[in-house]
Amino acid sequence: MSTPQLVVHRDKQLMAQAAAARLITKIVDAQASRGTASVVLTGGRNGNGLLAALAGAPARDAIDWSRLDLWWGDERYLPEGDPERNVTQAREALLDAVPLDPGRVHAMPASDGPYGKDVEAAAEAYAVQLAEAAGPENHGSVPTFDVLMLGVGPDTHVASLFPELPAVRETERTVVGVHGAPKPPPTRISLTLPAIRAAREVWLLAAGEDKAQAAAIALSGAGEIQAPAAGAYGRSRTLWLLDAAAAAQLPRSMYPPASP
Numbered sequence: 001m002s003t004p005q006l007v008v009h010r011d012k013q014l015m016a017q018a019a020a021a022r023l024i025t026k027i028v029d030a031q032a033s034r035g036t037a038s039v040v041l042t043g044g045r046n047g048n049g050l051l052a053a054l055a056g057a058p059a060r061d062a063i064d065w066s067r068l069d070l071w072w073g074d075e076r077y078l079p080e081g082d083p084e085r086n087v088t089q090a091r092e093a094l095l096d097a098v099p100l101d102p103g104r105v106h107a108m109p110a111s112d113g114p115y116g117k118d119v120e121a122a123a124e125a126y127a128v129q130l131a132e133a134a135g136p137e138n139h140g141s142v143p144t145f146d147v148l149m150l151g152v153g154p155d156t157h158v159a160s161l162f163p164e165l166p167a168v169r170e171t172e173r174t175v176v177g178v179h180g181a182p183k184p185p186p187t188r189i190s191l192t193l194p195a196i197r198a199a200r201e202v203w204l205l206a207a208g209e210d211k212a213q214a215a216a217i218a219l220s221g222a223g224e225i226q227a228p229a230a231g232a233y234g235r236s237r238t239l240w241l242l243d244a245a246a247a248a249q250l251p252r253s254m255y256p257p258a259s260p
Ligand SMILES: O=C(O)[C@H](O)[C@@H](O)[C@H](O)[C@H](O)COP(=O)(O)O
Pocket: 042, 043, 044, 045, 046, 047, 074, 075, 076, 086, 150, 151, 152, 153, 154, 157, 158, 159, 160, 183
């Protein structure tokens, strides 16, 4: 378990730009050392804000888009192309503007796909896809994600792991169906905490005053069942990327001064 490291930026826009620059460097370094990179995207305003910032970043095409695997931490279980699906929003923010290898863009199943209303079957299919991409060093569960990004909800949820609901309690499976999510839509697919914790680095994105309480709770030693964000950590790095508004309730000693 890697101890959370915090970086606080002046505002939401600068946090998105700085996080995008950080992601470019991380991907370029991974591709330079291993010939490929694997990133897990998150939905939500902060996640999509980062992708939009990346789309406009001057160094964007330092990334070899053809050698990048993209996965999702969660997905709203809606029909293909629904504007509320995380993959739809990611395509609009960035993916449709860069030359990705379509075979390496691993969207989670849609509700009008082969699994129909059976979200558990859809989740299991994604778990199989992850296992098939895993190398022998991954103990057959999920591939080694270079970076797994998670937006943080005001209730401290990450992905579609909501406080006290069954999905956050899952300790074996890597992907589960979610019913009755308090954040609409109610039916979702989500990576579980064991899958999240397989990532080399986990980056939690929290910007805006509506995230201040969640950040304070998650970083104060709360349990992962009550505060799922507290259970989201990477094998070698756990990085909280905040803006000053989201950091407002944190002890000042917890992080260096916000960027100028
Ligand atoms: O499917 C989703 O809704 C997201 O994956 C979810 O986990 C999101 O990241 C958080 O709710 C934060 O969302 P905001 O950044 O919009 O607050």
